[in-house]
Amino acid sequence: MSSKAKATRRCHWVPQAYLKGFAADDRKPPRIWRLSNQCGEAEVKRIDKVAVKNHLYVVTGEDGQRDDTQERRFSELERFFASNPWCALQTGYVDLSSQTLRKMVALLAATVFVRNPAHFNLSKRIHQSFVEAFSGPLGLPDAVIVGGRRVELDHSAWPEHAKASEDDLKRNWFDMMNSCGDVARMFLNMRWAMVASEEPVFITSDQPITFLHPDLRFRGIQNPQTSVIFPISPTRVLCMDHRHGEPDNEYYAAQHCGAAINMLVWRNALEYMFSPRDPHEVCQQILALEDVLPNLHDEVLPKGADTV
Template sequence: MSAKSNVTRRCHWVPQSYLKGFAADERKPPRIWRLSNESGDAELKRIDKVAVRNHLYVVEGDDGQRDDAQEKRFSELEQFFSSSPWHSLQTRYVDLSNQAIRKMVALLAATMFVRNPAHFELSKRIHRSFVDAFTGPRGLPDAVVIGGQRVELDHATWSEHANASEDDLKRSWFDIMNSCGDVAQMFLEMRWAMVASDEPVFVTSDQPITFLHPDLRFRGIQNPQTSVLFPISPTRILCMDHRHGEPDNQYYAAQHNGAAINLLIWRNALEHIFSSREPHEVCQQILAIEDDLQIPDDEISNGADGA
């Protein structure tokens, strides 16, 4: 068998080892409920058939062979989802101030954020916008100001940058993913709290790291009003925020059968939510608390289409 035939083809941006915690059954491979926020009915799908894209983390080398080294790096990191500390976090009342636990979770959350294809699409849009802005009769400036900082531009490499291929942009994306320690550190510096339920009520999605801000836009992780949701299991949701005047590392009981949190996860999904229980029940509970949450009808109906 050639080396090429051993290259990973199906790349899961939401790890199967993570999704197993939300499985609806114990078959092999396990199934999970999937519901689209665009169209279609709820489906009971094999976990290996969801949140997957061919060659997402694979590029072609100079020799014409596909290289899946990035996928293999993820496989090593994903072993955390099978570890005893992660299993304890899913069901027990773990000390959230434990630095080993915090570092593991922060790294997993940071990686799951940047490895999502939505992050790659954003990178491509930024690249295209940057190239378009400086391609024209005025030419390339010597420097630009980004986020208040002056960034020098190398004219010698501009052509290479401007004409970057899909694989070139992927390699830049891989560099970001492999150096996401800064993102993990931002998560570590936030206040942590866990919302816990005695019953399996919480869902996750094809974009598990949910950023929240009062004006409904992503304002950066370090924005004082930014908070983050990370579904750990059907009974645990990690919440991170900058409210350092509030108690840290606490557990709080879930309200409304987890419906309020599930709505936020639903709205943040690229397309699908994943659940251990039938999604119609999830959506009915969201609709049932509409008045309590004072959410406009159109926002509820947009989320419940197809339910």
């Protein structure tokens, strides 16, 4: 009887299959430009060496063995990034109203959004804050007010929740990731528009799904003023918003060499910009945006008069 396959160690939260579309060269393995917003110089890195963390989607089972079921689920989904519809979306002018295409892209966008380690770190901080707040002498409240209604609390599950291990919290995170169809449906209900460039100008980051709102805070996907940017390739960026009065499923010409979109993607990064070209050139174009910064939100969002 063969032994159980060794669990995946290196887990990529930005799929390698996605980043290959932004590769800086044709080498094997492919490489990509990377620039940190913390320190250091721009560098060309192998794609298999970026946006990666050991055992990020792996937990230890009751038998003491590492379980990488979640990583293998992602691997199955990531096959879409090599599919013919995705490849056509990267460079062509495909029909964005196709329900098959929209469902694929919405699911990929939702998964890329929820699998980011920033979400897990946030859930750990929230858990720790609850434990610290309610483990003192005052204990748990007997009820909370939700929407003006008093809701009685059941304390029976609190001891187990309070002592949850990192693996326990990961399993909760996995459950959320595996039910991200709700997020995908929200994306499907938005207006879709593609910003297109003849030249490879767009970047992506270690947090590729960028949410925009006029007050620069996340107000929820369904907020009427929320819009979403998802870089598809160096020549295509998908924009989703709630401007249903504007044309749906249209293509729009990139403005300012794509610098306005690149600035928003770069600002949203956890730490790293990923680019097919030298990040110094990208940053120089962003710095040249001074004249449009006051109206950047409107500059980025596609409008009917600009269709191509």
